[in-house]
Amino acid sequence: MVWKGDYDDKSLYICLAEHRVDGYSTYAIKAVELSALFSSSSLSSGCSLKLRQVAYTSGEDLPDNMACGVFGSKILLAGGTIGMYDPIVATQEGRYNPKLGGFMPCPCTEIQVFDTRNQSQSHTTFRTFGSFNEGKANPFLLEVDGKLYALASYPIQSSTNSRGSSYFEVLDPIRGVWSNLPYPPVFDDYNRTCDPAGPGDFFCFVAGSNIFCTSAYSPSYYRFDVAEPVKGWRALPFLSTPTLCLKIH
Template sequence: MACCVFGSKILLAGGTIGIQSPTTFRTFGSFIEGKANPFLLEVDRKLDALASYPIQSSIISGGSSYFEVIDPIRGVWLTLPYPPVFDDYNRTYDPAGPGDFFCFVARSNIFCTSAYSPSYYRFDVADPVKGWKVLPSSFNSGSLPENTLGRTFVADGGDEEFILFSFSYGEPEYPHPHILVQLLSSDFSCVTTLNRVLLPTDKIPLVFLPPTVIGLSI
């Protein structure tokens, strides 16, 4: 399951098999396709559900409901456009998952890539007709950490820029858990690293740490 805050509501959602239940928590209907541990977030006053990793049926069918958004008026889930990271993967590998999936949100924009994708892609939920746009190579100049799914907090930085705070660990040059602080330009063309703040491992719950860093301390 995953949870989030949407307006004044605390929501819990997740699962790959539909189960009918009389619980009073069930107020937003069922996903079009099941999602294990989805990334739930409010974007442009709508609730989006992004799958944290693909389900085989979704991959085989083209991932038609990998991302979904709730229609708050009708209370039903609608499909968002298919993310291109699957196409990047399937051009080189057999149809399967896109590897580790990386994703974060800035205002109404969803950014995503994967371990097997050469590019980052952006989708503006406020202007869905334009679909997914590939970002220029300069976007990767700041080297975003792997596995940003649900681990990046995005704040307005002024002048329509964004400041990204990402929990990161295990990078070859920076194996110790830290907060990576970066600046995302207003035109989404580049990410610039501003600082790295080391974190004391004895203050971080073990569930958030991989075995390779457990035991390290400052």
């Protein structure tokens, strides 16, 4: 990332997650001023910089694997999963393991926010920023052309969301409304396999007005042009050699 001008009014924010053995999930945002980070004295002396904590939340009811993203001046925590009993998928064969006792990861809809412009807010809590139409497991949060896009980083099917109809959504910041978008065919590629998937198996990045997506289970790269949403997801021409993808969390 390249910063223009001086560093006096800019900070670097780091989002941290901790999943504890007592069942509590903890999320914190810490910050350091860029003026201190790049000062000549810090670079020459090798001294350790102290991060200040600006936001914090913890609780037994917080989802695991919430995603962190940026929208304007806001840092978001969104989605994630909680364990819920699902008697239908618990009895299915293949990728679903009956030994789990019927408890399956259920994607969550909640979105929480910390606004970096409001340094007077309590550092012990985030505030609510609405919710998705449907839950998303560790979603990619992507700001493109002034709108916020949320794409689940891997599909989770359950008896309440058998088709994953809202794996991909967009927020209209003026109306404050989330709208469903077509999910990428890469999820269909995954659903034809029998292996369990995790967040590390799916990859998403942005170039211009295009959102790209692929996975270890897919033979193709797909792109969604936010300037032409009616065209949906389109497969790129087949590449015979692997290419480097940037994974964004």
